Amino acid sequence: MTTRYLLNRLLLALPTLFGVVTVVFILLRVVPGDPIAMMTGPGATPEDIQHLRAHYGLDRSLSAQFVIYLGQLAMGDLGTSISLRQDVGELILGRLPVTLELTVFAMLIAIGCGVCLAIVGSYWRSRWPEAIIDSVIGIIVAIPDFLWALAFILILGVVIPVMPIFGRLDLALEYQSYTEFYLIESALRGRFDVTGSVLWHMILPGVALALPLMAVGARVLKSSLNVEMTQDYAALAHTKGFSRLQVILKEALRNALIPAVTLTGVQLTFLIGGTVLIERIFGYPGLGNMAIDAVINRDLPLIQGIIITFAIIFILVNFLIDLINTILNPRLRDG
Amino acid sequence: MSAILKISQLSLCLRYAGISERILRGISLAIDSGEVHGLVGESGAGKSILGQTILDILPRIAVIESGTIDFDGQNLLRLAPTQRRGLLGSEIALIPQDPMTALNPVRRIGQQLADTLVLHLKLNRKDALDRACELLEEVRIKHPRRALRQYPHELSGGMRQRVLIAIAFSCKPRLIVADESTTALDVSVQRQILRLIRELQVSSGTSILFITHDLGVVAKICDRVSIIHSGRILESDAVKRIFSMPEHEYTRALLKATPRYDHGKHQFRPIPKALISTLQLEAKEYDRRIRDSVDA
Numbered sequence: 001m002t003t004r005y006l007l008n009r010l011l012l013a014l015p016t017l018f019g020v021v022t023v024v025f026i027l028l029r030v031v032p033g034d035p036i037a038m039m040t041g042p043g044a045t046p047e048d049i050q051h052l053r054a055h056y057g058l059d060r061s062l063s064a065q066f067v068i069y070l071g072q073l074a075m076g077d078l079g080t081s082i083s084l085r086q087d088v089g090e091l092i093l094g095r096l097p098v099t100l101e102l103t104v105f106a107m108l109i110a111i112g113c114g115v116c117l118a119i120v121g122s123y124w125r126s127r128w129p130e131a132i133i134d135s136v137i138g139i140i141v142a143i144p145d146f147l148w149a150l151a152f153i154l155i156l157g158v159v160i161p162v163m164p165i166f167g168r169l170d171l172a173l174e175y176q177s178y179t180e181f182y183l184i185e186s187a188l189r190g191r192f193d194v195t196g197s198v199l200w201h202m203i204l205p206g207v208a209l210a211l212p213l214m215a216v217g218a219r220v221l222k223s224s225l226n227v228e229m230t231q232d233y234a235a236l237a238h239t240k241g242f243s244r245l246q247v248i249l250k251e252a253l254r255n256a257l258i259p260a261v262t263l264t265g266v267q268l269t270f271l272i273g274g275t276v277l278i279e280r281i282f283g284y285p286g287l288g289n290m291a292i293d294a295v296i297n298r299d300l301p302l303i304q305g306i307i308i309t310f311a312i313i314f315i316l317v318n319f320l321i322d323l324i325n326t327i328l329n330p331r332l333r334d335g
Numbered sequence: 336m337s338a339i340l341k342i343s344q345l346s347l348c349l350r351y352a353g354i355s356e357r358i359l360r361g362i363s364l365a366i367d368s369g370e371v372h373g374l375v376g377e378s379g380a381g382k383s384i385l386g387q388t389i390l391d392i393l394p395r396i397a398v399i400e401s402g403t404i405d406f407d408g409q410n411l412l413r414l415a416p417t418q419r420r421g422l423l424g425s426e427i428a429l430i431p432q433d434p435m436t437a438l439n440p441v442r443r444i445g446q447q448l449a450d451t452l453v454l455h456l457k458l459n460r461k462d463a464l465d466r467a468c469e470l471l472e473e474v475r476i477k478h479p480r481r482a483l484r485q486y487p488h489e490l491s492g493g494m495r496q497r498v499l500i501a502i503a504f505s506c507k508p509r510l511i512v513a514d515e516s517t518t519a520l521d522v523s524v525q526r527q528i529l530r531l532i533r534e535l536q537v538s539s540g541t542s543i544l545f546i547t548h549d550l551g552v553v554a555k556i557c558d559r560v561s562i563i564h565s566g567r568i569l570e571s572d573a574v575k576r577i578f579s580m581p582e583h584e585y586t587r588a589l590l591k592a593t594p595r596y597d598h599g600k601h602q603f604r605p606i607p608k609a610l611i612s613t614l615q616l617e618a619k620e621y622d623r624r625i626r627d628s629v630d631a
């Protein structure tokens with residue numbers, strides 16, 4: 001039944017993951033640039049270079065490298081970063097919570113504001129509030145997240161410097177974290193000064209990430225709300241004595257969310273991908289920021305590890321969207 | 336008997352981009368308390384629009400030009416929106432046409448039945464669900480407890496229509512608008528549903544405006560009937576009288592066009608085209624008179 005269907009979905013993700021791993025491996029070895037040359041200075045002897053190549057397994061044939069790589073992956077070993085000389089798995093686990101907190105924060109903003117905008121627009125259908133919302137959405141959709149980020153930095157960080165535009169936490173604050181989930185951890189430990197500072201730092205990058213998803217989501221949800229409001233069951237709800245707002249919230253919203261969730265799912269993965277640039281722009285110490293350093297340094301193991309991590313996140317997000325749709329739509333549950 | 340609903344000189348038009356089309360032309364109609372009043376006419380006559388006017392669910396393009404709808408001594412068209420909503424579901428209810436689309440596909444039957452009970456009778460959720468279960472029993476749904484937890488797609492069309500009837504009768508309204516409530520069902524289910532509506536109507540004393548294009552259905556369930564064409568009521572009287580001595584030519588034509596099973600052999604005759612065009616001319620004439628009186 002339902003759980004079987006969801007388990008199947010998860011199992012189907014395994015071939016996808018294998019595909020990602022293979023493509024990443026091949027791509028990274030085809031692109032130009034020698035990681036060993038990057039890490040050694042100009043004074044290195046050919047013997048040194050040879051030694052290092054052997055150390056990182058780069059002297060073997062491609063197929064042998066691939067088999068070794070798969071074997072290590074299966075054991076959960078992502079290798080050692082060439083540039084940082086640390087275990088890739090540990091590096092990623094150290095940064096993942098930072099990015100997760102930022103993306104979840106951005107998602108909540110996007111979903112919250114998107115749903116509100118859609119409801120307001122649909123409530124005042126064909127009146128001026130809907131017209132205003134439509135044009136605001138149109139503008140937001142046309143501007144990508146990193147341009148919002150630059151605009152925020154310029155306006156709120158430089159011209160009227162009211163918001164922090166760099167890092168995750170006030171430098172003056174002393175905080176020793178165990179899990180790297182600063183926001184949740186500090187709140188649980190009662191260090192609300194830290195929680196506040198982390199939140200304050202999250203706002204600009206979070207909003208920049210959230211805006212495109214919010215706009216697309218609001219647009220899709222509003223038009224499907226408008227369709228649902230013309231359905232027979234909505235008319236029946238009116239004749240029960242519901243106000244227009246009650247009909248939207250109690251009857252139409254859940255039906256309208258079904259197509260909206262599916263259509264905005266793609267945009268949600270854009271939001272996650274957007275963290276790479278946004279974290280760089282705001283000097284946010286997350287996975288995306290590390291990804292750019294890894295690419296600059298031709299740090300193959302680290303790049304591989306980060307891409308696989310993102311792939312797993314995408315797969316989980318898609319799975320989550322399926323799950324939400326099954327919860328929303330009772331007709332899917334017997335399938 | 337006193338009229339529970341009295342419509343006088345109701346005119347309504349639909350405004351599309353620029354053009355305006357009159358749908359109701361000076362409708363006057365009275366429904367006595369406790370009666371089932373049929374409203375019969377061909378497709379496009381304006382039957383549903385009239386029902387929607389009473390229920391306040393007109394499409395946005397509809398504009399009421401003139402007239403009053405007196406319900407219980409107050410003009411519905413003059414009521415404040417909140418007052419009007421207070422009557423809907425509690426005093427005036429709808430039995431819709433299509434049981435497949437009239438229930439919300441993502442809400443359980445119990446929740447949908449509980450809505451009016453919570454809203455108007457101020458029951459708490461648990462009491463409302465208990466009452467909903469009784470209501471399902473009254474409309475003879477086999478396993479009411481289970482049905483409460485089911486979704487519309489798990490019920491047959493006839494069962495859903497019973498649920499819709501239960502919703503309509505849930506607050507013992509004084510008027511129900513039944514818009515083609517049995518048209519979407521097959522003949523045997525249709526007969527059961529008609530009997531059920533009649534039974535509940537008799538026991539609750541509710542008046543029903545029964546919209547249909549089927550005179551056979553009118554004969555089964557209605558006390559009085561009004562014939563409508565092009566948004567005009569052509570005649571209105573007791574069913575017996577209309578069936579035995581129809582006054583209007585269109586009513587006679589309608590009767591001839593309805594196959595009747597009680598008269599051994601009956602010839603089916605379509606409604607003459609000439610008659611239809613006469614009626615359409617009369618409607619145009621009505622529109623012209625209105626225009627002239629506005630211009631004058």
Ligand SMILES: Nc1ncnc2c1ncn2[C@@H]1O[C@H](COP(=O)(O)OP(=O)(O)OP(=O)(O)O)[C@@H](O)[C@H]1O
Pocket residue numbers: 349358376377378379380381382383384385394548
């Ligand atoms: N939402 C709407 N938008 C545009 N035109 C409409 C709308 N609803 C009704 N009309 C028009 O108003 C006229 C009357 O429609 P109405 O639905 O009242 O007919 P009816 O008598 O109920 O017919 P039927 O037996 O087919 O249900 C028709 O010409 C129809 O095209």
Ligand SMILES: [Mg+2]
Pocket residue numbers: 382383384514515
């Ligand atoms: Mg109709």
